[in-house]
Amino acid sequence: MRAVSESSRPETDAQRIAEESRDRVRFEEEVLELADQVYRVARRLVSTREEAEDLVQETYARAFRSWRSYTPGTNLRAWIFRILTNLNIDRGRREQRAPATQPIEEGDYFLYNRLEADSGVEDEERIVQRLSQDRIVDALSSVPHDFRDVIVLVDIGDFTYQDAAQILDIPIGTVMSRLHRGRRILKQELAEAAVGEEA
Amino acid sequence: MFDPCAKCEEVLQPFLDRELSDAEHAQAEAHLDQCAYCRRRYRFEERLRMYVRQAWAEQMPPDLKAKLAALRTPLY
Numbered sequence: 001m002r003a004v005s006e007s008s009r010p011e012t013d014a015q016r017i018a019e020e021s022r023d024r025v026r027f028e029e030e031v032l033e034l035a036d037q038v039y040r041v042a043r044r045l046v047s048t049r050e051e052a053e054d055l056v057q058e059t060y061a062r063a064f065r066s067w068r069s070y071t072p073g074t075n076l077r078a079w080i081f082r083i084l085t086n087l088n089i090d091r092g093r094r095e096q097r098a099p100a101t102q103p104i105e106e107g108d109y110f111l112y113n114r115l116e117a118d119s120g121v122e123d124e125e126r127i128v129q130r131l132s133q134d135r136i137v138d139a140l141s142s143v144p145h146d147f148r149d150v151i152v153l154v155d156i157g158d159f160t161y162q163d164a165a166q167i168l169d170i171p172i173g174t175v176m177s178r179l180h181r182g183r184r185i186l187k188q189e190l191a192e193a194a195v196g197e198e199a
Numbered sequence: 200m201f202d203p204c205a206k207c208e209e210v211l212q213p214f215l216d217r218e219l220s221d222a223e224h225a226q227a228e229a230h231l232d233q234c235a236y237c238r239r240r241y242r243f244e245e246r247l248r249m250y251v252r253q254a255w256a257e258q259m260p261p262d263l264k265a266k267l268a269a270l271r272t273p274l275y
Contacts, residue, residue, distance in 0.1 A: 028271045035267055039259035053263055060267045108211045112243040124243040128250050136254035154216060155248065156255055161218055180212060 027067045031060070031080055037157065038084060044140060044152045045088050055091075059084045075166075081157060082167045085149060111187040115194055130194055139189035147182030150175055203230050207237045211244055 038059060043052040062083050063070075070079050107113075115127045140148065153164040154175075161179075165172040207230050213219050214227050231238050 024272060032264070032267060032271075035264050036259050039263065040256060043257045044255055049257075049260070053260065053266075056259075056263065057266060057270065061270050064270055064272055108208050108244070109240045111247070112240045122239065124239060124246050127243060128246045131247075131250065133250075133254040136251050140255060152255075155252060161216070176213075179216075183212065 023072075024067055027070065027072075028064060030076060031063055031067075034077060034080055035060075037077070038080060041081065041152055041157045042084060042088075044156055045085070045149065047141065055084065055088060058087050058091075062087065075163065077157075078159070078163050078167055081153065081159070082169075085153075085167055088149075108184075111191050114191045118194065131190055132193075135193035136190065139186055139193060142189050143182050143185050147178045147185060150178040151182045151186065154179060204234060204237055207231065207234070208240070211241065214241070215244060215248065 035056070039052060039056050042055045042059070043049065046052050046055060059080065063080055066083075070076065112124075112127065115130060116122060119127060119130060121127065140151070143151065149168060150164055153159045153167060154161070157164075159167065161172050161175045165175045168175070207227055210219060210223060210227050214224065219227065231241060
């Protein structure tokens with residue numbers, strides 16, 4: 001009996017190791033397929049391209065190291081983005097700006113109303129095109145980080161409110177209020193930028 | 200007094216984020232069908248979002264993917 005069990009164990013171990021290797025390779029390939037999305041979000045969480053590259057590399061190094069903590073069948077995107085946002089917070093990359101103290105506009109229609117009033121046209125496409133792409137990038141960087149993180153996850157990462165809550169480890173109500181306030185701040189910046197362009 | 204345009208403005212963001220319940224979504228759509236004022240502002244918001252996403256999108260540097268692949272655990 002002993003001889004049988006000893007001869008079968010290496011085979012079982014070998015099988016187990018081979019299976020684990022296959023699982024790991026599959027995991028690594030799946031996670032690498034998300035690299036474009038991870039970079040796009042990282043790029044807007046930090047200020048420079050170099051910082052974004054560093055952050056993405058750290059994220060992947062950690063993901064590959066801790067692949068066993070991922071439960072197959074669960075949301076892999078949310079899992080990797082959680083590593084990304086945690087690393088971003090841990091590394092103290094967030095030179096947190098003071099929250100905007102100026103009162104923010106109350107309604108969601110105000111940007112349209114403002115731009116329409118300034119330009120005298122009603123065509124939505126033409127009104128949008130009055131905003132320069134550079135100004136839009138600048139406007140996002142002036143949104144405080146807590147708000148910006150949620151906007152970036154929902155608008156660039158295409159996550160639901162529920163997923164964003166899970167990634168950032170905050171209640172869904174906080175996701176909604178930060179998104180709401182963050183977008184208002186963004187629109188306020190855009191309104192000012194558009195007026196600035198006119199001057 | 201219930202102001203349908205104010206209500207429509209209030210749900211603009213969750214509407215576009217596809218986070219409204221079916222009933223809320225249908226209610227907003229019914230109002231948009233008959234209100235040119237809100238419809239124009241919703242269309243503006245939709246275009247603004249697309250425009251903003253384009254402005255924020257930046258392609259991953261081509262060599263980064265190779266750097267990430269190099270971080271994989273060696274097989275042997």
